[in-house]
Amino acid sequence: MELSGPSRSPTEKTAIKSQLSFNQDLPEIPEGTSSKWHFSIPRRYVVAIMAFLGFCNVYSLRVNLSVAIVAMTSNYSYTENGTEQFKQDYPWSSEVQGLVLSSFFFGYIVTQIPGGWYATQIGGKKLFGIGVGVTALVSLLTPALASTNLYLLVLGRVVEGLFEGVTYPSIHAVWSHWAPPLERSRLATIAFSGSYFGTVISLPLSGMLAEYVGWPYIFYLFGILALIWCALWWYMVAETPQADRRITDAELEYIRSSIGPSANHIKVNVEPPWKRFLTSLPVWAIMIAHFSENWGFYTLLTELPTFMKDVLKFDLKDAGLLAALPYLVMGVTVQSGGFLADWLRSQGNLTTTQVRKLCNCGAFVCQTLFLLAVAHSTTPSAVVASLTAAVGFGGFAWAGFSVNHLDIAPQFASILMGLSNTVATLPGIFSPLLTGHLVQDKTPEEWQAVFYIAGGVYLAGALFYGLFASGERQKWADIPDSYALCRDDQSYASTEDMPYGTGSCE
The missing domain is CATH 1.20.1250.20 (MFS general substrate transporter like domains)
Incomplete structure (x- = not known):
């Protein structure tokens, strides 16, 4: 088959083949590309x-x-009968x-x-x-x-x-x-x-x-x-x-x-293996990592303005750009982390599992260090700098756990993301409650406890993910050869949604 498109190195083709769970050869794609x-x-x-x-x-x-x-x-304020009045739309x-x-x-x-x-x-x-x-x-x-x-x-x-x-x-x-x-x-x-x-x-x-x-x-x-x-x-x-x-x-x-x-x-007429989801350590590694990242993220971005006002007497809402800076840095590093992860995988020196663990665990350790820096900072500029670094490293973690669902079970990735995002929503509920319980007198020591707990959650997430995460398709997610495209036995499959393009089995 003659095709035009981007060339693939032997290393990349080997890596792609390693992702396939059925008997299929990866076609050669010549150097030349079509004008389109x-x-x-x-x-x-x-x-x-x-x-x-x-x-x-x-x-x-x-x-x-x-x-x-x-x-x-x-x-x-508004004027009524020459008199200035004050009101609220919703009191x-x-x-x-x-x-x-x-x-x-x-x-x-x-x-x-x-x-x-x-x-x-x-x-x-x-x-x-x-x-x-x-x-x-x-x-x-x-x-x-x-x-x-x-x-x-x-x-x-x-x-x-x-x-x-x-x-x-x-x-x-x-x-x-x-x-x-x-x-x-x-x-x-x-x-x-x-x-x-x-x-x-x-x-x-x-x-x-x-x-x-x-x-x-x-x-x-x-x-x-x-x-x-x-x-x-x-x-x-x-x-x-x-x-x-x-x-x-x-x-x-x-x-x-x-x-x-x-x-x-x-x-494919395959029911989701719910029991396998809940007993799979790689799935739990993703869920715990997602929970850990959101715990630290919600703690930093929802509680930090109160911390700076209580301890440093600084209103972050008056800082303008500084208030938006962590989100901006996070957006940049999330993309950067994704490109870095794919580059590391394409070099052939690291497996997918190793790349996911490097991105996720490395980010969590760095975030812990900068969280401790936030807890012990004494100036608003140092707090914002440490916060920005802590949030920024979180972007690299997204190149680990947030893509990992597609590695271990691509056909069930949406369900696994639903599972992990359900667990990851819990910090938004419990983190503020715990902070409210710990911070009674608004002292620096009380706030340090909040950041120590967040750092501990990061380290626990890094440890569990480092031990049990995987970048390989799990056995319970394998697709049998009988479901593969263009086999003689088509009883389990439908190709009714293939009307366009000329890529075919012939």
């Missing part, structure tokens, strides 16, 4: 860019209320505000695992688009819900959480079809980094909208932008490479040959 391939972005990177923008919208829709609620509950107590802000997570934690399973039934592309689209519609309705009834607003936030909860699991269902083994890290982390860039953009923009045109326009703007993205996602992204009318023959054949049956879009 050379002058256009590969379709798998179009998917990554669109997923990046999708996660920008996901986090913009999630965090916009944290800015809007300040304007919704603040006093403002909510701090407890009510906490309920409104936390209600999102009541829905978010519920749909992680069901979302992962449902993505294997209807497709990750569809579910990801539906998740963002419904959240956008509810965002547009938020001002009306708030003006009607407080409990309708809370219900709306729960619904937003329910539909955003499917986004992380469903994107792994997309990558199980689109991401070649040696590009999994970079493609997945390009997408995930959008959440941090979305936060950096949405926080200051929400503040400007609230000040100059009114807080309702925060929800209108981000809701409309998300709906525009949904239309583009539906138009530009196909569920599978075979269904993409714009993909080149070379890219289609490369994806199909490197991934195997998952990329060939066989609809």
Whole structure:
């Protein structure tokens, strides 16, 4: 078969072959490339860019209320009969505000695992688009819900959480079809980094909208932008490479040959092995690492402003760029970590397991050290510098645990992401409660205990992941040869979603 496309070194081809769990030879891809391939972005990177923008919208829709609620509950002046008066749109107590802000997570934690399973039934592309689209519609309705009834607003936030909860699991269902083994890290982390860039953009923009045109326009703007993205996602992204009318023959054949049956879009009638999920040490390694990273991340970014105000008498909200700097650094390092992981794997000197452990455990150890630096810093600049470094190293951990689901069980990656993200949501609930219990008198020693615990969680996560993580497909995730593409026995498989492209078995 004559194909045009990017060349692959013997090391890379060997690495790709090691990912295949069925009898298939990796085709030779000549040096030359077609003009269409050379002058256009590969379709798998179009998917990554669109997923990046999708996660920008996901986090913009999630965090916009944290800015809007300040304007919704603040006093403002107006003149009535020549007299200056003051009022609030919503005179909510701090407890009510906490309920409104936390209600999102009541829905978010519920749909992680069901979302992962449902993505294997209807497709990750569809579910990801539906998740963002419904959240956008509810965002547009938020001002009306708030003006009607407080409990309708809370219900709306729960619904937003329910539909955003499917986004992380469903994107792994997309990558199980689109991401070649040696590009999994970079493609997945390009997408995930959008959440941090979305936060950096949405926080200051929400503040400007609230000040100059009114807080309702925060929800209108981000809701409309998300709906525009949904239309583009539906138009530009196909569920599978075979269904993409714009993909080149070379890219289609490369994806199909490197991934195997998952990329060939066989609809395999295999029930998720739930018992195997829960008894697999590599799965537990991913879940514990995800939990550890989020515990430290939530501790740093939710409790740090209070720590700096209590101990250093410094209001981080007045720092402007400094408040957004950790998110910006995290977005950059998440992408950098993905590219580094794929480069290390492509060199052939380290196995996938070794690369995942290096990225994850190395990041956790560095984060622990900088957390200790935060605990013992005495100036605001030192705290922000240590915080930025600690958060930044977390980006490299995402090139470990967050992609690992695709290594050990690509066809069940969306379900495994749902499992790990369910566990990883718990720190957002329990970390603030523990901090509130420990910090009674607001002394430096009490805050040091908070950071010591977070450092301990990081080290425990690094130890467990280092001992039990794996980058190899697990035996319970093997696809039998009878399910492979283009065998004589097709009774277990369907190729009905392969209408486009000329990459075939002949």
